[in-house]
Amino acid sequence: MTDSNNLGKFIKKLRMEKDLSLRDLAEQTGLSHSYLCNLENGYDPRSGKPLSPTIPTLEKLSAGLNVSLHKLIDMVRANEAEDIPLSELPFELKTGNIRLVPLLGKVAGGEPLFSENSIEDWIPVDISVGRIHGADWSQYYYLRINGDSMEPLFNDQDMVLVKQGPVEDGQIAVVLCGMEDACVKKIQYLPEQDLLMLISRNPNYPPVTKPIADCQILGRVVLRIGEPRW
Numbered sequence: 001m002t003d004s005n006n007l008g009k010f011i012k013k014l015r016m017e018k019d020l021s022l023r024d025l026a027e028q029t030g031l032s033h034s035y036l037c038n039l040e041n042g043y044d045p046r047s048g049k050p051l052s053p054t055i056p057t058l059e060k061l062s063a064g065l066n067v068s069l070h071k072l073i074d075m076v077r078a079n080e081a082e083d084i085p086l087s088e089l090p091f092e093l094k095t096g097n098i099r100l101v102p103l104l105g106k107v108a109g110g111e112p113l114f115s116e117n118s119i120e121d122w123i124p125v126d127i128s129v130g131r132i133h134g135a136d137w138s139q140y141y142y143l144r145i146n147g148d149s150m151e152p153l154f155n156d157q158d159m160v161l162v163k164q165g166p167v168e169d170g171q172i173a174v175v176l177c178g179m180e181d182a183c184v185k186k187i188q189y190l191p192e193q194d195l196l197m198l199i200s201r202n203p204n205y206p207p208v209t210k211p212i213a214d215c216q217i218l219g220r221v222v223l224r225i226g227e228p229r230w
Contacts, residue, residue, distance in 0.1 A: 005042030007053070007075035012040040014065050029064035031057065052076075052119045054102065055138050076100060076122060098124045103142040103159065120144075125161060125223075133222050139164045141219070143174060143184070149200040150184055151229075158226030160184060162219040174218040177210045184221060 015025050022040075026033040043050050053061075053076065062069040100122040123142050130137065145158045153172075154160060167173040169189050175198060176182045185198040188207075195209045 005050075007072065008040040008042040010072075010075050011036075011061065011065070014067060015040075018065070025064060029060040031060055031064075052102070052122060054119065073100065097127050099127060099130070099137045101125050101137065101140045101142055101161065103144070123159070123225075129161070129223060133163050139219075142225075143182075145184060145226075149202050149205040151202045153201040154184060154224060155226055155229055158224055160221045160225070161223035163222050164219040167217050167220040172221040174221065175215055176218055177215040182218060187217070 015022070020028070022033050022036050025031075025036055029036070038044055039051055039053065055073075058069060058072045058076070061067075062072055101124075102119040103121045103123050105120045125140065127135070129140075140161060140163050142159045143162055145154045145156060145160060148156055162174050167187060170186065172184060173187045174182050174184055175187065175196070177196075177198075183198065185200060188197040188199060189212070190197055190209065191212075193209075194212050196212045196215050197207050197209050199207045
């Protein structure tokens, strides 16, 4: 991985060209002075880890600096890209066909949590997915599967691509019920009983029902990344 901090250097250069202090930029973007300082430096001093700004954060920077959002996203891509010269790739890399989607460390508290601290990484996804399921990329996130309840359809540590929005009967959803951790299950609505049935693929896990009022659908699984297993 590279350590060039392209995004931070670019933001600082543009800020200096516009004769803006960090506090000026904080006022123009709605981002904190300390966060902008960390972003320009390229890491979080508390953890020592690189920062991975969210799409909403990049949108605020785009508006505050009057610069293309796509250019900022390209800076993020450059930070995350492997240190292999494009000329050495055995194929032509068409970056316009790729979008970056956050891999969330967890989904809890009633929402996909897109804060910087919850994003483990940015994972590419081909734009053909958007043509099938919709091209509002802010609605997508990756989530890592934990456990074996959905085997062999999804295996432990697989990644699934999730699109936020309504989920129909019989589709596979990310579901949060009460104070439990979010889970990935096939769902069946039981409106006459005001219940939601959560169905595992693994026969060792029988279906369970939850009150619909206690559950929140956080999106539909549209893609899986993982090693096939028999």
